[in-house]
Amino acid sequence: MITNNTILVVDDEIGIRELLSEILRDEGYRVALAENAEQARVWRNKTRPDLVLLDIWMPDTDGITLLKDWASNGMLTMPVIMMSGHGTIDTAVEATRIGAFGYLEKPIPLQKLLNTVSKALRGGQNKPHAVFSLASLGKGPLIADLRKRMEQVVSLKAPLLLMGEPGVGVEICARFMHRPNTPWIEPETLTSLADSPLDLLESARDGVLFLKEIGELNKLAQKGLLLLLSKLEKYNVRLICATSQSLAELTAQGTYHPKLFEILSSLTITVPALRGHREDIPDLANQILLRFVESGEVSSVLQFSTAALNCLRNYDWPGNLTQLTGVVHSLALTCTGEEITADAVQQAMVFPESSSISVLPEIPLDLSLREARDLFEKSYFERLIGQENGNMTRVADRAGLERTHLYRKIKMLGIKLRGN
Missing domain, CATH: 3.40.50.2300 (Response regulator)
Incomplete structure (x- = not known):
């Protein structure tokens, strides 16, 4: 050969x-x-x-x-x-x-x-695009502390709950728990929790089962997760769950099973938002750019100017690592020279006037926090989808969400897409 x-x-x-x-x-x-x-x-x-x-x-x-x-x-x-x-x-x-x-x-x-x-x-x-590892997330004190906490619990059998805003990289932390040559099961949707939770355990036997966004589980899926938790030892499975929502808040509202919250909250680690460790953003941006260069998508001589990296560092990144990856990708593909400038970064960070907070509806104060959040998110996504003419890849990049999470969110909020 x-x-x-x-x-x-x-x-x-x-x-x-x-x-x-x-x-x-x-x-x-x-x-x-x-x-x-x-x-x-x-x-x-x-x-x-x-x-x-x-x-x-x-x-x-x-x-x-x-x-x-x-x-x-x-x-x-x-x-x-x-x-x-x-x-x-x-x-x-x-x-x-x-x-x-x-x-x-x-x-x-x-x-x-x-x-x-x-x-x-x-x-x-x-x-072609290698995923981030825990070691590559940063060198600042917050990420050093995160690594220390992960190393401390890596050999435990107890279920682990990873908490963090959308896009912070909970999957990277979950992967750190995986032992070589053992199963890694990460279902795309969590419907099987309601239908056949033990099938998930059988697939993950002697390995890791990673469940994302467990704050969005309905009552039936929550019962399935409770059953699954009771059988972990029998199947020798390490369960790792992740959520960007407050399970304590959901439990207080009566939408989350108290026993499930009690079990999952016994071992938790919070993955910090990108704005909490800004000092790592320039290195992360260079890492992302390097991957696009080495995949052949962009020119091998392309690099960020120092001023451009400073602009990226000073942005708040509500979509965290996912959003940063999307922005760097866009900047790399649209750059006409050998250097990504600060002006290019600033243009990428500026949203059109029509997306100003003033165009969003006034939210009644007699709503619960969850109802008010849903109303805001519905209006936010509807406007974002309109501005991008229904291009869900660009909507996901701007919102800082993975596409699967974006579609779940849109379905939950009752937003109708074109052609649906």
Whole structure:
């Protein structure tokens, strides 16, 4: 099989580098070699390999540290397979949580090497935009504290509730809980909670079940979740739930089951809003831009000006990381030069006059907080959909929501779309 895939082999032992190089070249791969972490950094800074085979134990910088550096700098946009002659399960788990694709123990059986490389390359092609990892969310004190809390609860069996505004990256935190080579189940909708909750547990047996936006569950789905919670130990499933709503408020209003709230609130972690750690925004914006560059969507010389990064830093980002990703994508695609300027950022942040708060209806004060919020959101989304002529991708970007969450919200608010 002839291929143009380039594999970077990083190992301090010349014999292993040469052996791996010979095997891979015989299979038609292009191979680059680095004898230490510094050489690997230099090579990675110049170009993006399609795959990295990375030794854990090296004299200058160990492979786990290099993996963390790439993850935190937005450079982990290719699959990385860790290698070690004396590794442990803990090391493999840590590497996978940082973002490694897999782990091979030396001496590496030939067929296992080729199968793992082939699988990793296929995965890299299917996912041109690498997802964020917990290590890449930022270096400021808020994210450092978040990482510390996540590490503290990672080995627990209790259900975990992640709370945060839409778009903050709860999925990234949930992924941190996943052990390698175990099931990861993330249903697109939560209707199966009402219909067949135990089927979800069977699918996730010995792995992780991640349920998003559980604040939107109806009464029947809440009962299904309660049943599911009672069977977690039997199926050996780690349950992670996420919500952008206040379950305490919903419980006080009588729309959420008190027992369900009691169980879920026993272990909670709040994922901070982007505006709470502004110091990380420039790095995050550069990471996002790098991914679009490396996917081939935009020019390889494109970059942000310092003033543009300052503009992004000072914006409040109500849609958080999801909104920032959408804005950076739009700026990258519409930039006509080699630099994204502050003016371009400011234009992207300015909404038309017609979207001013003054055009929204006056909200009666005799409504409950939830009714008032629903009235505001209905008017907000109707105007946004009108301004974007029904283009739901742009509506989702401007609102800072994932499309699936946007459609659920629109359905819940009773908004009629064109053609429906």
